[in-house]
Amino acid sequence: MSEYFSYKQAMQYIGIKSKVTFDKYLKNGLPTIKIGNSKRISKSDIDKFMADHRVVATQDK
Template sequence: MTEYLSYKEAMQYMGFKTQDTLRTYIKQGLPTVKVGKSKRISKSAIDKFMQDHTVVATQDK
């Protein structure tokens, strides 16, 4: 897999079925790269974004 993913590849990597979910993450700060008319997302940026947004689930007793 390449370092820079198309939106479709990024969706597959992240496990999303719709671009709406990806757009929501982009609005929340997932960085994109634009070169000419092409938009790409760095795989390492996805990994960092997901790590930064990881929460630990707790159970109320």
């Protein structure tokens, strides 16, 4: 597996199918690498982004 993903590969790695949802990830700070017209996302950046946005679910009583 490559360290750098296309958007489609990144969506598969994260486990989402909706481009709208993926765009929300990007707007919330998921780092993108852009060289010319090519955009890539680092696997380690995805892992860090997901860890940084982890929340603990609580139950209301």
